[in-house]
Amino acid sequence: MNKVAIRIGDVAFANPIMVASGTFGYAQEFDGLLDFSQIGAIVTKTVTLEPRTGNPPPRIWETAAGMLNSIGLPNVGVEEFIAKKMPFLRNLATRIVVNVAGKTGDDYVRIVERLQQVDGIDAYELNFSCPNVKQGGMSFSADAQIAERVTADVRKKSQRPLIVKLTPNVTSIADIGKAVEQGGADAVSAINTLVGMAVDVKSRRPRLSTITGGLSGPAIKPIALAKVYELCRKLTIPVVAIGGIMNLQDALEFFVVGATAVQIGTANFINPACAAEIAQGLHGYCRAQNLNLQELIGSLRVEK
Amino acid sequence: MNKVAIRIGDVAFANPIMVASGTFGYAQEFDGLLDFSQIGAIVTKTVTLEPRTGNPPPRIWETAAGMLNSIGLPNVGVEEFIAKKMPFLRNLATRIVVNVAGKTGDDYVRIVERLQQVDGIDAYELNFSCPNVKQGGMSFSADAQIAERVTADVRKKSQRPLIVKLTPNVTSIADIGKAVEQGGADAVSAINTLVGMAVDVKSRRPRLSTITGGLSGPAIKPIALAKVYELCRKLTIPVVAIGGIMNLQDALEFFVVGATAVQIGTANFINPACAAEIAQGLHGYCRAQNLNLQELIGSLRVEK
Amino acid sequence: MTDNCDSHAKHLLNCRVESLAQVAFNTYRLTFASNWLAEQAQPGQFVNIAVPRCGDILWRRPFSFHQIDRHSGACTVLIQVIGRGSEALTRVQPGEHLSCLAPLGNHFVIPAEIDELLIVAGGLGIAPFFFLLQEVAAQPYKKVLFYGAASADCFCRVDELSSLTSQLFLTTDDGSRGEQGLVIKPLQRFLAEPGGKRRLVLTCGPTRMMQAVQNLCKKYHLPGYVSVENLMACGFGACMGCAVQMIDKGLSAKPFLLACKDGPVFPIDEIVIDE
């Protein structure tokens, strides 16, 4: 029996270990480095309506137990994504979640409408939260009303589960989470990166071309855990946890606070086989402890 | 000539290196470990109207390049602070900034009124942002209107400079900053800790008795830098930077983005002489580069 | 006995590593040089050592003084490898320097007028008692050591400890040396027999063990002291993170003490012993 299977909307995932958008490309780069069938899902690099070239360099900087990025969502656009990337993706023995972003609410609707015609996609993740896109982006994730409306609009066009990805850069992530739940999201994923910055004192220049960028990696894990916990307490839909997960132990912490699934981000850069190893580890853990993942999820003991 | 002197309100500080509230006690524990006269100011552990015992253990947890705390503002209360702690503090050859917190706006007013009668205090820092105090605390820091009103109320009673300490756990720290500037603050300080969490998977318990706590240390430096930069761009009053500063290089980054002064927090636990060393280092840097601190402040080059 | 040591007494020292040697399973003896510290340190006190070259390990790591050579200035701690910090500290090379904040905490003060000193140590809880036993070697009272470990290869310096004590009880979880079972068992038997009138109990080790000792002290109305090993961010009273809960006797307005400053040695009937 599969002790670690999960569901989001009406789609079943063989295990709850996914790879996070923007950290796994469209999977091709990882070919040969891990067995795709061992991971629960691949979340693609964000796809936009039109091709985007991304931000000028420098785009990345290493920080204490973390990294800053301002990649700027370079991608080939939805049409070329369908033509060039989907053929590879749809042949992989794992679930494919396509992450989409737009400058306007209408963009999200149009991309999803287009992707509805395409085979081999199992769910959508709406990126409401990328801090590196200058025009828009932030407004969707920081304004509950807009977030709810856009979710509802996309919901109408989508026959597949919708996961809405939330930014941590807000006073109350649960308010936004509740709004998208209201709008019809099947799940939320959190967190995207935190706004951060670094400076080269010698040249007096920011380390990133966009001045600020997004912070990810182990440094943000405690913050991610607090946000995910807050979401799990306040929402009824599943929460997909993201943020600083490097190993099985990290992933387990998120399950204990209530996450239904987790995504591995920055860790893929350091150990490309990380997600598969964590998935294998989770199987082993559940077997050794003789428990179902469902018993682990939300098992935090807070009475005292 | 002193190249590194600064001013906040009408008070001059010999140098811009301060120690952060809650990380330096009331200075006694550091006696013999550093020369107090080398640091610009000591910011005291938060003082409240009534004594507080603080949160039950466990109160701290180490994270990747950071730590979580939920100390809960234990302190002897304002009267005993004046009777027992001020005699030691006022004899030190450095500036004394008393950090105060209350459950209500009125509490802040009453504490500052009381402290106005006491010699040897150079400024106040209003802690609007401690995430570990259950009753209140957060509302002051996350609501611009309340923050402005409380600042204005305290302003009326204070003949000394007011620094308002801001939380990073908000959508727009600059909105709160502008509100307290409007309310009459002489400076803002930022950031307090970020809400974070850790879990003991084995026992399924949170690592802190209060479930969530405040994250500090090098892990948060990129976030602090982005917040401080945002404040420096949007406010006209001085910004005192806090967050993950471990050495001179870190401090310089904050000056480059526009901070007038910096506070050393978590680093005091690891190297009790850290603040004095950074202050000495800053003197040396300014001498070697033949520049005044004022030329360094806000020298970030963002054209490109 | 729980007197705070003078706050001026602690220093930040850069100490040369003299030697490092494995002494038991996963356990190492690290010796560094400081004449000043070797003069100052008292049994029960500890040193907070910065983990070298590990930027993500923020805090120093606290270790009890295990042996002090007051003449040569050699200060020794016993380090059990349990995580990344202790692992890194057992990779240092002689000649390297370690940043040491010490001496920290209060220390054991044994009244001269006792008949029997009963020491109950579990695992690495033995660390401070070697130093203590050396210091009280000339004292006339009886010294009884109850020393439990997981397995025979986990014991440290049993022969030397044997020569420093009047009686030594060893237990192991797996029975590979001494009596099989918890160290509490021989202690229980010992206390059940009539013995010295003025007994003092000292204990350090796993939480469960210390709780059991606490209960026995209560049962037999024995004075005792416990040395706790809370997590510590600073080790010198600055962070207030190492709070220890006091047993509520309806008296104190101060429900928490600090393990690093008010302790690590506490009267066994005063604090709540918890994970």
Added chain:
Amino acid sequence: MTDNCDSHAKHLLNCRVESLAQVAFNTYRLTFASNWLAEQAQPGQFVNIAVPRCGDILWRRPFSFHQIDRHSGACTVLIQVIGRGSEALTRVQPGEHLSCLAPLGNHFVIPAEIDELLIVAGGLGIAPFFFLLQEVAAQPYKKVLFYGAASADCFCRVDELSSLTSQLFLTTDDGSRGEQGLVIKPLQRFLAEPGGKRRLVLTCGPTRMMQAVQNLCKKYHLPGYVSVENLMACGFGACMGCAVQMIDKGLSAKPFLLACKDGPVFPIDEIVIDE
């Protein structure tokens, strides 16, 4: 020449450290064992090595293959200590294992029909050219190396390089060995003289130097290749962080290339060379 290598070709390998030796000021030669890698690796490619035991150093560190013994399986990189990662890598012990992701990036492909191969290396920019020169040792064309360093003690393996080249120009900033000044100076003189018709220029080193070489290639209409050393989070095309800006020729819809995947070797007239 800038062909991507087959994406299946890279592997995550756990390689035994064979030796570590200082070869110049602040510079070490690290050799690890991998028969597979020693067969696969091409000059210009690199290995991304995880820094052991440093939890706060997130990224692997990229190093060019410096020497490959295709028979024994010994793979050597040259490491200059510039920060904490490189420092930690020069503290590993023979016998330890390093996690290596390799081979990564494209590689130099030298057309057989050239007359002269001109290599311009600054500092550690020499690293990949040793391997390259070994590989092309049997080729008939002339090999000229322009090698600049800060000071005499910064040069690596000059005697061996000398035997692998037809002509060798050394420069140092302080004049302590070779000509005093920038390595561009002898290159300028060389190019000003009439020489081989079909010249190819390769360069790797400090940004300013590579920019100067770029300008000279333009001036003399020489084909050339530059090997860049951008910061890399992944090293295999996953993060898109190592973007290199293409020179806008009004043609390409793709203004950025990835240093780790499309490079590190680029036609010198195609990319903007920047810090």
